[in-house]
Amino acid sequence: MQKSSFQPLTVETLPARLSTIAAVADKVGPEPERWTVQEVGDGNLNLVFIVDGEKGSVVVKQALPYVRLVGDSWPLPLKRSFFEYHALTRQAERAPGTVPAVYYFDEAQALIVMEYLSPHIILRRALIKGEELPKIAEDLGLFMARTLFRGSDLHMETRARKTDLALFADNTELCDITENLVFTDPYFDAPMNRHTPELDPLVAELRADRDLKVEAQRMKHLFASKAETLVHGDLHTGSVMVTGEDTRVIDPEFAFYGPIAFDVGMLLANYWMAFFSQKGHEAGGSRASMRAYLLKVIEETWTTFRAEFARLWRTERTGMLYHRSLYEDQGDTLAAEQALGHVLHEVWTDMLGFAGVEMHRRILGLAHNADFEEIEDTGLRAGCEAAALRFGRHIAVNRRHIASLAEINHLAQQLDESAAVS
């Protein structure tokens, strides 16, 4: 394969271009004429191929120099593939077994050849179908605690962290997407926004809501300046592939050094949206059990995250922050516990802010969630979305005064029950 100028792969050209790469031929088989290739990219940004051969299958993901969803009017750097590759390798080290194995990376062609996950499906699709997956809370709670703790100054050698910070600081365009599409555009009449028409009055109310708009920008301020750890950056339920037994996190091209709370807030927001969307998916039967399951997943994800973060704090706090020399080494274990309490409390309050804003942008901004979008009756959909919007506003604005997930999940249930079904 030529290392020269970028060329998008096609189903036809892929075998010839990749068969000379030993790492790929080893996995798929030595004879490219016996490979079958499907293009399956349903995302917004990239080409994704599944390549099958005698020996096995791989996934080939290639970035395009623009946003696939929009076309070449919205250019986007190929370098996002570089950031995805580097994020995948770091996540694999920090939380082994949670991301697809990478077999090959070509920076110039912006392509990554990686493990084909089967029979995995996208978590969002499973939740829309009403599947109660038994392992996601524990697996993703651990994934977040491990990657976020181990990528920070709580664990890493600080020069290595600063070098990585500088490396990922160049992921400007993808950060810019989040900065604008998540934190700003939903709160005014930005050109790319759209929302279910029945929401008009509520949208007007939210866009006139001073406290909400101040808080949303404070979250943006945190997002842009709190460079604590390497975050996934786009950890919604569409970035997770699952079976009943296995959970894998994919697509970390938005990775950068940001706040620990960001991934946590985004993931829980997507569970809450799944929860509020259930009313729209009851044609095939009641979703009462699914609702209870989703609230339980939210609580357990947070509990697992918190417990694992605390375990790593006690056993792997080898970085320069809150160093043992000041605490345990002086016989003051409670000082380390006191500091842990402060750090986790800040993750908690920030997480609620990020979650609230994420719920708004998925209903008011450019990129919507299938959970709501697939509810065809727009009145029904608007009812679900309205409850989610109100809930998001509540947790974002009141994030410093919310005591527990039990409390806010109770609020979610109340809002869901009283949601207007016009």
Next chain:
Amino acid sequence: MQKSSFQPLTVETLPARLSTIAAVADKVGPEPERWTVQEVGDGNLNLVFIVDGEKGSVVVKQALPYVRLVGDSWPLPLKRSFFEYHALTRQAERAPGTVPAVYYFDEAQALIVMEYLSPHIILRRALIKGEELPKIAEDLGLFMARTLFRGSDLHMETRARKTDLALFADNTELCDITENLVFTDPYFDAPMNRHTPELDPLVAELRADRDLKVEAQRMKHLFASKAETLVHGDLHTGSVMVTGEDTRVIDPEFAFYGPIAFDVGMLLANYWMAFFSQKGHEAGGSRASMRAYLLKVIEETWTTFRAEFARLWRTERTGMLYHRSLYEDQGDTLAAEQALGHVLHEVWTDMLGFAGVEMHRRILGLAHNADFEEIEDTGLRAGCEAAALRFGRHIAVNRRHIASLAEINHLAQQLDESAAVS
């Protein structure tokens, strides 16, 4: 001058090496044999020469590949000169007239040729002598507001800010000095620490003070992760040169992307230490007026900083944070004011934390202040230092619950009056 390998300048070699540089010869004069050169570096890190000639004078500052104070057992990268140069040029743009003009920079030789400031003296020396300089509060309040606001996402284009963040992220060794010497070493029995012997009981008390040690590390966490703006990084009274009419900030080699509050807290801490040291400098007469002057400078510096930051917020908020599209453009000016209040309140509480910690490290750590060091009577000195230590502990631990500088300056007066003079 050869661009090749690094060679330290000497008084003897300097004229021959620098006379071929037009920017230097223009300022000093074309005939190097008529130059006179003095080495005046009294700092801890670098060589500093004053070069005089027929046409005028310049300062030549050259980094050494180790800490001058300690010797070559403590290596330190020459690249700090690169960071100093880049910080100086940015500060000159953002706050014109507040830093020495740069005439020439040689990265390989780690040297900067800059404006010779005369008859300026180091602000710390002026304060020790009891000089009441009329302009420092306004000048430094403006300097901080302008450099810190204009180097942030409140004002800059975000790609430019992220590029700069990555550039300065490599200033690891100098950040590491601050991280260890300011936030950690003073709070345990670290090898390079020293303190006035009479302080032993209080030092033991502080090193067993759980709340203080947790808060000090929370400040370190902020220092290391809150990448808001390009900070000076070492803005104490030894980094400022003054006359009655002019104020210049020098030595920004510790510059990096950090919290807005860091420079503010460090500067005010050094004023408070000057205040608490006055009792040790009364051999030549009462320092009552100087004490009142210093507390007034502290209040006015903060008031000026706050007012100028607010003015820039209202007139130059062109960056991606708290964008006008959400606030003023929707007729909601109060929303922008509300957000400003939040941002300034956070600078306030963080500033108090950084100030408290800075006061501790200057009394308990490696690098002490002449304000206290020049008090020969160690009992008298310890009394001054003890009041400063107690004050620093109070403002660091209680930083979220302190309402005004009037209130804490009143506390400073009380502590100063009751300080033990053994």
